[in-house]
Amino acid sequence: MTDCLSALPSSFSVSSGTATGRAAKSLASLLVRTLIGGLGSLFFMRSVSAQTPGTPVDLKTEHLVNPLGIDATTPRFSWRLQDPRRGARQTAWQIQVSTDSLEPGRGAGNSWQPARQASDQTLVTYSGKPLRPFTAYFWRVTAWDQDGKPHTSATARFETGLMHPKNWQGAWISDGADETIKPAPYFRKVFQTGKTIRSARAYVATGGLYELYLNGQKIGNHRLDPMYTRFDRRVLYVTYDVTKQFRTGANALGVLLGNGWYNHQSTAVWYFHKAPWRNRPTFCLDLRITYDDGSVETISSGTDWKTSLSPIRFNSIYTAERYDARLEQPGWNQVNFDDTKWTAAKIRSAPSANIVAQVMHPIRNVEAIPARSLTKLNDTTYVFDLGRNIAGVSQIRVQGPAGTTLRLKHAERLTKDGRADQSNIDMHYRPTDQSDPFQTDVITLSGRGEETFMPHFNYKGFQYVEVTSTQPVTLTQQSLTGYFMHSDVPATGQVNSANPALNKIWQATNNSYLSNLFGYPTDCPQREKNGWTGDAHIAVETGLYNFDGITIYEKWLADHRDEQQPNGVLPSIIPTGGWGYDWGNGPDWTSTIALIPWNVYLFYGDKKILIDNYDAIKRYVDHLEASSPNNLTSWGLGDWVPVKSKAPVELTSSIYYYTDTRILANIARLLNRTDDYTHYSSLAARIRQAINAKYLNQTAARYGSGLQTELSAPLHWGLVPDGLSAAVASQLAQRVEADQAHIDVGLLGTKTILNALSDNGHADLAYRVASQETFPSWGWWIANGATTLYENWPIDAKSDISLNHIMFGEVGAWMYKALGGIKPDPNAPGFKHILLKPNFVKTLDHFEATHQGPHGMIRSAWRRSGSGITYLVTVPPNSTATLFLTDGQAYADGRLLSPTTNAGVSGRQYRLVAGSYQFEIR
Ligand code: BGC
Numbered sequence: 078m079t080d081c082l083s084a085l086p087s088s089f090s091v092s093s094g095t096a097t098g099r100a101a102k103s104l105a106s107l108l109v110r111t112l113i114g115g116l117g118s119l120f121f122m123r124s125v126s127a128q129t130p131g132t133p134v135d136l137k138t139e140h141l142v143n144p145l146g147i148d149a150t151t152p153r154f155s156w157r158l159q160d161p162r163r164g165a166r167q168t169a170w171q172i173q174v175s176t177d178s179l180e181p182g183r184g185a186g187n188s189w190q191p192a193r194q195a196s197d198q199t200l201v202t203y204s205g206k207p208l209r210p211f212t213a214y215f216w217r218v219t220a221w222d223q224d225g226k227p228h229t230s231a232t233a234r235f236e237t238g239l240m241h242p243k244n245w246q247g248a249w250i251s252d253g254a255d256e257t258i259k260p261a262p263y264f265r266k267v268f269q270t271g272k273t274i275r276s277a278r279a280y281v282a283t284g285g286l287y288e289l290y291l292n293g294q295k296i297g298n299h300r301l302d303p304m305y306t307r308f309d310r311r312v313l314y315v316t317y318d319v320t321k322q323f324r325t326g327a328n329a330l331g332v333l334l335g336n337g338w339y340n341h342q343s344t345a346v347w348y349f350h351k352a353p354w355r356n357r358p359t360f361c362l363d364l365r366i367t368y369d370d371g372s373v374e375t376i377s378s379g380t381d382w383k384t385s386l387s388p389i390r391f392n393s394i395y396t397a398e399r400y401d402a403r404l405e406q407p408g409w410n411q412v413n414f415d416d417t418k419w420t421a422a423k424i425r426s427a428p429s430a431n432i433v434a435q436v437m438h439p440i441r442n443v444e445a446i447p448a449r450s451l452t453k454l455n456d457t458t459y460v461f462d463l464g465r466n467i468a469g470v471s472q473i474r475v476q477g478p479a480g481t482t483l484r485l486k487h488a489e490r491l492t493k494d495g496r497a498d499q500s501n502i503d504m505h506y507r508p509t510d511q512s513d514p515f516q517t518d519v520i521t522l523s524g525r526g527e528e529t530f531m532p533h534f535n536y537k538g539f540q541y542v543e544v545t546s547t548q549p550v551t552l553t554q555q556s557l558t559g560y561f562m563h564s565d566v567p568a569t570g571q572v573n574s575a576n577p578a579l580n581k582i583w584q585a586t587n588n589s590y591l592s593n594l595f596g597y598p599t600d601c602p603q604r605e606k607n608g609w610t611g612d613a614h615i616a617v618e619t620g621l622y623n624f625d626g627i628t629i630y631e632k633w634l635a636d637h638r639d640e641q642q643p644n645g646v647l648p649s650i651i652p653t654g655g656w657g658y659d660w661g662n663g664p665d666w667t668s669t670i671a672l673i674p675w676n677v678y679l680f681y682g683d684k685k686i687l688i689d690n691y692d693a694i695k696r697y698v699d700h701l702e703a704s705s706p707n708n709l710t711s712w713g714l715g716d717w718v719p720v721k722s723k724a725p726v727e728l729t730s731s732i733y734y735y736t737d738t739r740i741l742a743n744i745a746r747l748l749n750r751t752d753d754y755t756h757y758s759s760l761a762a763r764i765r766q767a768i769n770a771k772y773l774n775q776t777a778a779r780y781g782s783g784l785q786t787e788l789s790a791p792l793h794w795g796l797v798p799d800g801l802s803a804a805v806a807s808q809l810a811q812r813v814e815a816d817q818a819h820i821d822v823g824l825l826g827t828k829t830i831l832n833a834l835s836d837n838g839h840a841d842l843a844y845r846v847a848s849q850e851t852f853p854s855w856g857w858w859i860a861n862g863a864t865t866l867y868e869n870w871p872i873d874a875k876s877d878i879s880l881n882h883i884m885f886g887e888v889g890a891w892m893y894k895a896l897g898g899i900k901p902d903p904n905a906p907g908f909k910h911i912l913l914k915p916n917f918v919k920t921l922d923h924f925e926a927t928h929q930g931p932h933g934m935i936r937s938a939w940r941r942s943g944s945g946i947t948y949l950v951t952v953p954p955n956s957t958a959t960l961f962l963t964d965g966q967a968y969a970d971g972r973l974l975s976p977t978t979n980a981g982v983s984g985r986q987y988r989l990v991a992g993s994y995q996f997e998i999r
Contacts, residue, residue, distance in 0.1 A: 130160040131222035133170075133199075136233035138216075139436050140627050140681075146238030146280065146316025148434040150208060153685065155200040156218055156230060157933050158954040163992035165954035169195045169221040174205055178215045178232065188214060193221075197955055199931065200683055200907070210240040211278070211365060238316050238434045239280060239363075245432065247377035249284075251359040252384040253423035256340050258357065259399075261389035261534070264332040264422055266382045267412055272368040274323050280365070281332075282314035284428035285339040285358025286394075286534045290331035290410035291322040299439035300562055301394075301534065304596025304632065305338045307652045308428040309354035310639040313435040319364070330376070331410025334358035335392045335534025338652070339428070343393040343513055346505045347607065352654030359425045361432075383419035385409070389533060395606060396506070396513050397487075398532035402523035403479060433635075437628035438567070440595055442469065442560035451557075452495055456549035460495055461557045465864040466540040466881050468592035468602030469562035471518075472531035477550040479524025484546075487516040487539035489603065489880040497543035501878040502603040516603060536562050538592065538603030538881045540864075563591040569929040570623040572892050575922035579848050579892070582855045586889035587623050589866040590616060593883045594626075597633045597652070601868065601879040607650040608633070609884075611666035611717065615828050616883045617673055618890035621680040622899075622928055630677050631686055637670055638693050645693075645700030663713025664733035665726075665825060670697050671737040675744070681931055682907020687744045695753070698741050701734050702760060708767035710734050716786050717884075718877050719823030720853045720870050724786035728772050729825045732794050735764040739795070743903070765796050773797075778804035783812055786826030789833035806837030818845040819853055820870075828887045835895035838963070840916030843895060847888055855888050897926025897937040898961075907931045911958035913989075915939060917946045917998065932956040936993075945999040952991045960987040968997040 128134060133156040139147055140155065154174075158167060171193040173186030189205020199220075208214070213236045219229045239245060252262040279296065281289055283303055289296040296317050303313035336342060340358055341349035349355075364376040385406065391399040408414040449464030461471070466489055473485060488497035503515045516537045520530045542557060572583045593599040598616065600609035613633075620626045636652050647670060649661035671694045674686040701710060713733070715726035738761040745753035772780045772787070778801055781787035788809040791797050797805050813819075813834065822830050834843035850856035853870035861872050868882035893899050898915030901908055908930035915924075915937055925938035933953030940947050945965065952958045959977075960967070963984040967974045974996075976985035 128159045129228060130162050130165065131220065131226060131228040132159045133157070133218045133220045133228065133230035134159045136216070136218065136230055138233065138235035140625075141436065141438070143234050144436060145236045145318060146278070146314075146434050147235060147436050148238055148240050149436075150240070151203045152208075152235060153200060153202050153683065154216060154218070155931065156220075157199060157931060158220060158222075160222065160954040160991070161993065162954075164223055164990040166223050166991060167197045167199065167220045167955045168223060168225060169193050170198070170201075170218055172201065172216060172218045174203065174214055174216040176212060176214060186216070199955060200681075208237050208240070210237050210244050212237050236316075238314070239432075242430060242432045245282070245361060245363060246375050247361045247363045248379045249359050249361045249425045249427045250378045250380070250382060250422040251334075251357050251425045252386075252420070254357050256355055256357050257342070259342065259391045260386040261336075261392050262334050262358070262384050263387045263406070263409055264334070264360075264378075264382050264384045265329060265410060265414070265416060265419070266376070267327055267329045268376050269327055270323070270325060270366060270374070272370060272372070273325065274320065275367045275369050277319045277323050277364060277366045279317045279319045280314055280363045281317075281360060282312050282362075282432045283334070283358065283360040284308050284312060284354070284356060285360075286335035286337040287360055288333045288533060289317065290333075291319050292324060292329055293331075293408070293411040294322050296322065298441055300442060301337065301440045301536070301595065303435050304437065304440075305652060306636055307354070307639045308339050310429055311431045311433055311635065312427070312429050314432055315435050323366075327412045329410055329412040329414070330362075330364065332360060332362065333387055333389075333533065334360060335389070337394045337534060341393070341395065341654070342391070343395045344507045344509055345395060346507060347605075347650070347654070347656045349395070349654045354428055354654075356428070359428065361427065378422070380421050380424060382422040383416045384422045385416070385419040391513065392532070392534040393513065394535055396515055396535070397518045397537070398535045399519040400530055401521040402525075402528055402530075403521060405523060437596065437632050438565050438625070440562055441565040442562055443565050443591075444561040446559040446561060448554050448557050448559070451552065451554040453552075454495065457546045459544045459552045460491070460497065461542045461544070461554075463540050463559040466538070466588070466592075467559055467561040468538050468595075468881065469536050469560045470532050471539075471542050472529060472558045472560065473520075473544065474527055474529045474556050475522065475550055475552065476527045477522045477524070477546070478548060479522060481522045481524075481550065482547045483520050483522070483544055483550070484514070485518040485520070486514070486543040486545070487537040488541050488543070489539055491541055497541050501880065502538065502601075505604055531560070536595070536602065538601060538879070561591070562595075564594040564596055564629050566594065566624040566626050566629065568623060569625050570893065571927045572889075572897070572925070574896070574924040576848055578850055578856045578859055581859045582847075583889055583892055585855075585859060585863055585865050586619060586883075586886045588864055589881055589883045589886060590620055590623065590889070592865060592881050594620075594629060596629065597636060598629070598883070600884065601882050603881065604879050608636070608652060609650055609666070610647070610662070610669040611649075611714070611824060612882070612884040614669045614672040615824060616886045617676045618894075619883075619886045621676060622890050622893045627677055627681050627683070630673050631689075634670075634673060634686060634690050638690070641670075641693055641696065645696035645698075647697065661714050663730050664701060664710065664737060665713035665715065665730050667697070668733045668737050670694050671740040675740045679901040679903060679906045680908070682909055684747065687747065691744060691748060694737065694741050694744065698738050698757065698760075701737070705734065708764045709771065716823030716825045718869055719826070720821045722784045722786075722821050723823060724784050724790065724826065725772075725781060728768065728781060728787060729790060731764060731768050732790050732796065735761055735768065735796065736794050738764060768796055769798060775801070777808070779808050780805070783808060785809065785812055785816070785820065785830050786822045788812060789822070789826060789829035792833035792837060793829035802837055806833065806839060809833060809837075810839045810842055813842060813846060818842060819849055819851070820846055821853075824884050827885045831888065831891040831895065835891070835916055840895055841918050841920070843891075844916075844918040844921065847891065855885070893926045893928060896921070896924045899926055899928055899935055899937050908935060908953070909956050911935055911952060911956060913937060913950065913958050913960040915948070917941075917964070930956075942997075945997055948996040948998050950989065950994045950996070952989050952994075954991045956991060958989040960989055961985070962987070962998065965998040968999060969995065
């Protein structure tokens with residue numbers, strides 16, 4: 078195929094000035110929409126700096142900006158070009174990595190400086206001198222543009238952490254209590270520094286959760302560090318720059334430990350209280366100080382630390398926190414505190430010898446949400462409403478007599494009489510007494526003026542907070558603030574359309590996605606907080622179109638490898654304390670092992686996740702092969718929470734088995750594993766044949782009894798024999814019309830129904846289904862006030878009724894794929910080549926999707942004008958796109974464009990190089 082540019086009339090070329098203006102304008106409009114949009118404060122803005130076109134920007138190491146404390150021996154570097162010019166691309170690159178700060182004009186790469194590479198790649202793996210632990214490295218890259226002109230980036234940095242467990246000096250310590258003891262422990266140590274400090278780093282590994290203080294100041298703004306792992310197989314450590322909090326002379330270190338998933342004291346049906354790793358929280362700390370004279374000193378955890386119980390009387394990641402302000406010890410984390418009553422810390426064994434850097438976007442209090450209203454029921458009972466459903470915590474400011482106890486009960490719904498109603502979310506909780514009420518913080522006031530409380534080691538799912546008090550207190554609407562917490566992944570996508578209901582569905586989907594991202598993807602933030610595999614693979618594309626999720630998924634796939642049995646089997650929830658190896662873990666759920674790496678690869682073009690998980694995927698598929706002699710499997714839960722009809726489990730599970738096998742064959746080909754490729758592609762063909770032999774009626778072009786999932790799953794996952802897709806799709810369209818253009822699917826069918834329609838010529842119908850506002854539909858929830866996605870279709874369902882589930886969230890990805898038409902190309906992943914397949918659905922006036930891919934912002938925006946469509950496209954620098962039009966022809970500046978001839982494919986195709994375009998489609 079030739080480039081579109083050569084096919085375009087010369088007058089079509091947009092001058093660089095226009096293109097720049099347009100890019101700037103679109104960025105400005107993005108900013109405005111972003112600020113007014115529901116996720117406004119979360120949107121990640123790229124700087125609109127006046128860089129020379131062609132400059133490499135957004136430099137990342139291990140997919141993070143200037144990370145501290147990485148363990149990778151061969152880190153990945155990536156950048157993109159800031160270049161709005163038509164046809165902008167990189168023709169060569171050269172990188173310099175050095176322990177010197179590489180000020181322009183100075184120093185070469187003393188660690189790595191490969192020769193100039195004639196290549197357009199913008200993701201490279203370090204292969205210089207062995208990296209040293211505890212070392213800052215600086216790097217910059219020079220990119221040569223299409224005219225052969227070099228442009229050098231600003232300098233980025235990264236810093237290695239311990240790199241190997243043997244580099245730890247500290248001892249693992251705890252307070253010596255056993256796992257049944259409720260209050261959270263404090264630890265402290267005072268030490269002296271004589272010399273001037275150049276820099277100081279704290280490295281903290283924890284079984285449980287921690288907060289670190291230096292001289293009374295809390296270090297950093299992360300919440301719930303470290304992220305949850307299977308603690309007996311892998312423990313994460315976190316690195317912080319603590320230089321600024323240091324003083325010359327005496328310094329005080331303070332650590333507060335929480336239970337998290339390490340010491341689960343609450344009792345629920347998943348038996349986390351019986352997890353094999355369970356123990357009293359423990360930590361290991363090295364504070365590494367580099368002095369101005371270059372000497373290094375390490376202050377470490379050990380028996381010279383002192384410990385005492387804190388005012389946090391109880392903390393459960395699952396339920397809530399109890400705090401007694403009367404037990405506060407002011408100054409506990411400062412130098413002059415009298416700790417003579419504290420006892421010596423005790424040595425403990427490490428939860429696991431495998432201590433690994435946490436290299437990912439952390440959890441934060443990302444958004445503060447003021448209470449939208451307050452209802453005072455009486456002197457001691459108030460109900461706050463945030464106006465939207467979130468995951469996170471509430472913070473209360475209150476004044477009252479010492480000993481007054483307040484209970485803050487968090488709920489997603491209200492009872493008829495306006496009280497917090499937890500009946501939709503507490504059914505799996507098995508409390509053994511009254512001391513651990515569900516999602517209810519209990520605080521006792523000290524009586525010392527206005528007091529503020531926010532839990533340290535817990536989060537909840539809620540919209541309402543009912544506050545009851547043992548004595549009358551005065552609360553106003555300003556007394557309580559909600560904090561939306563989640564893994565603070567930068568936003569990478571934006572959708573906007575002429576249909577407000579569709580826009581709200583998109584926002585609710587993102588709210589649920591983020592409410593379920595806490596260092597691992599969860600099903601719901603209230604009832605379970607479990608890493609349910611099925612929910613996560615259904616939502617992975619929605620996640621990746623909207624957020625920069627690679628670091629979270631890479632970590633979660635490491636959790637998968639920790640959990641995988643020698644025979645390849647995975648549990649249905651990951652991580653797990655042991656539950657889930659015998660229920661719910663068929664291929665329809667645990668295909669995460671193949672689907673997540675594959676999708677991350679498609680979105681980022683980074684093979685590492687494929688390489689890291691190759692053996693695990695293979696063991697998984699081998700297990701399925703060994704246990705499926707007829708090439709079919711009935712292992713699985715099937716189309717979970719269906720509207721009414723349920724497809725046969727054997728059909729849906731076998732389709733996932735087929736999909737995993739196909740993905741494995743693809744990866745084998747990419748990684749040059751020829752024998753594996755041959756084996757797994759022929760296995761995939763046999764599975765497909767077995768499914769079609771049993772379920773496909775060729776003459777009727779129908780699978781099974783012709784339910785929506787039965788027809789859409791084979792279409793979406795590529796099982797339909799060549800030449801039969803249109804006929805099966807038309808059966809599906811008839812089925813959907815017969816269902817009044819409403820869904821009749823469960824979890825697995827939500828992944829396929831809209832895509833199968835829109836990918837096979839029925840986009841208008843898909844849009845009707847996606848934008849319904851009557852039962853059953855996503856819009857039905859929105860019409861009933863939802864701000865997050867629900868777990869069940871009827872508003873008044875009696876079971877499966879969490880109001881913040883991501884599992885039906887594929888609709889968010891579908892908007893990008895079907896309406897915007899933005900799709901990654903498996904042959905040039907990471908949006909190196911973009912497939913643009915927009916559907917200008919007739920009942921929508923305009924639609925716009927943008928996605929920040931590895932090469933920059935992709936934009937697909939269309940609007941009806943007169944009898945045609947005005948269509949704006951941005952193809953980021955260093956990438957190309959193919960625009961597929963099924964209807965109409967493209968004009969630019971009034972001239973008809975000649976499409977690329979591509980025999981055998983219906984519709985027209987236009988090859989686009991980087992740049993911004995305006996087409997008229999008639
Ligand atoms: C979870 C779901 C999950 C399902 C599996 C439920 O309790 O909330 O989202 O996938 O169980 O059966």
